[in-house]
Amino acid sequence: MSDAPARRIVTVILCGGAGTRLWPLSRQARPKQMLDLLGGGSMLELTAARVADTNLFAPPILVAGAGQADAIEAALPRAGCLILEPEAKNTAPAIALAALAVDADDILLVLPSDQLIGDAAGFREAARRALPFAAQGWIVTFGMKAERAETGYGYIERGAELGDGVHEAARFVEKPDVATAARYVAEGRHDWNGGIFMMRAGTCLDALEAHAPEIAAAARAAMEGARREGRRLLPEAAAFAASPSQSIDYAVMEKADKVALVPVAIGWSDVGSWEALHAVSPRDEAGNALAGDVLALGTRDCLIRSDGPLVAAIGVEDLVVIATADAVLIVPKAHSQRVREAVEALNQAGRGELL
């Protein structure tokens, strides 16, 4: 390519997510990104593998909570710097720490660690298209093709085309109602905000200074006082504690001037529910996605997974069954968002050992 980068892209993999939507498999001590949901490695490992091409990508910077440090290092022994957030502060402060750990001209590609992308080549191709725009000071978001009227996502409206399939981002809309979401899908001018961004580190820091100066200041102070322990970088806790807790979307994207959008259709899923996992899993002729020690008889369109006891399902349909050694979830696929109710009830009942 004529516009091949002199400098490689520095990926920033955000590993701070907790999340309860895949309970009982996900736990506080084993968040979603550490789960191997499709048998090919954890979501974190798959995310790192997606940016393993050293011609295009430098070794990733990982941003995580201290509790996950050992697990992350074991999973990704060849990753780059591991920045350990003193506390979880949402994505804007986490990205600020990473931006401060590199040169201002480095191009950052920010990736959540808990997503699936079916078309890795398409993802890299989109990264190549985004790169010159990022180098010119644009914050480039990846717009995921809106496949259904999902109300749990943010949407980005496409503006004028800047060139090579890259558009201006006209507007961010967070979690629209179902009628609005349906209209977006019908009109085809809105993409899902998948939380994947590319920008110069300097662009990111400038935008934070402009639109979220308290975050920029806290991150800067925390990094000035940071300790290094081998691969690990430990920002100074008291300084970081002063940072507001905000998403990068809220802190920057919705306010900055030069925000661009690369619409992609790359088989993206954030696997935000067991139903979503069923949708992206290989399924047998009866529509079942089975994993682990499972016996399914006369069973259709189910997601059944065991990391513990044998699960014998007979004559059930459209059901999610997730078994671990200490907890079993049974919920209709269409209600799988209600897992949160179970987590909440267990929390209130003081059953922290199951969370």
Place this chain on the structure above:
Amino acid sequence: MSDAPARRIVTVILCGGAGTRLWPLSRQARPKQMLDLLGGGSMLELTAARVADTNLFAPPILVAGAGQADAIEAALPRAGCLILEPEAKNTAPAIALAALAVDADDILLVLPSDQLIGDAAGFREAARRALPFAAQGWIVTFGMKAERAETGYGYIERGAELGDGVHEAARFVEKPDVATAARYVAEGRHDWNGGIFMMRAGTCLDALEAHAPEIAAAARAAMEGARREGRRLLPEAAAFAASPSQSIDYAVMEKADKVALVPVAIGWSDVGSWEALHAVSPRDEAGNALAGDVLALGTRDCLIRSDGPLVAAIGVEDLVVIATADAVLIVPKAHSQRVREAVEALNQAGRGELL
């Protein structure tokens, strides 16, 4: 009562049943009669408690397989003789062994060990009514009120009343088709054969000699060669092996002359399926019968039981969920007979550790 017995009734509790219909709770090493299904003790313990009135009943004789001896003695430390069948040969040989262990004039009351009877007083009252007929040489069966067109049971047609609510048994019908069963229920002249019988030991042996002489001979030889070990009586294995394997119904009841019937409505259930357990269990306002570590949210008319992991059920209806440490069953209540298919599949897959 004017006809109170000089001699107490000797109950014979048949503990030989294996059964897979309550898998995964029931196992080869823990058959149904050893399960505590309603929280008040195992079915065997409840059966023994039902005949604990020493004014009416002598300490029971227990007939069981050797594998269950320790568990039975632990459960019933005050029971009488424990006859250990060298091998399972169905009910007729088991009853023959018991009949040979007592005097010919003793009145035997034969009880399966794996049934529930809600109205224990009604049961004892029926035993008192049956007693004079048994003493006069009748084989008296207890006819359970047929509550639905069940095709898995045997039915007994009532004949002429002999007196005091005791009828001649006109005919035995094994497992009728559903139309016939429905007609029986509508007509009200047929009762379920619950496998509870009362008769003189001598009457029993005479009937066996007449209608199943090979069983009588084998049992007699086995008891002549029996060893005694404390409470345990061990019939001689080679002699017992010569016995045909037959039910008492087939070997004797359907052929003998003086067979009587005491129709009763005493809340009887053989708990032949998980659905049947749901029907006899206490249920909450949503119709759920829950036992063990269970969290049920928006769940209706379910039977959910855990002897192992927490089970969280959300938004499900009419479902059976049975969890143990090593196996979890999920099946619609109406299909709970299909548990056998799972057991068969596991057997064929060489998963004997789960059976």
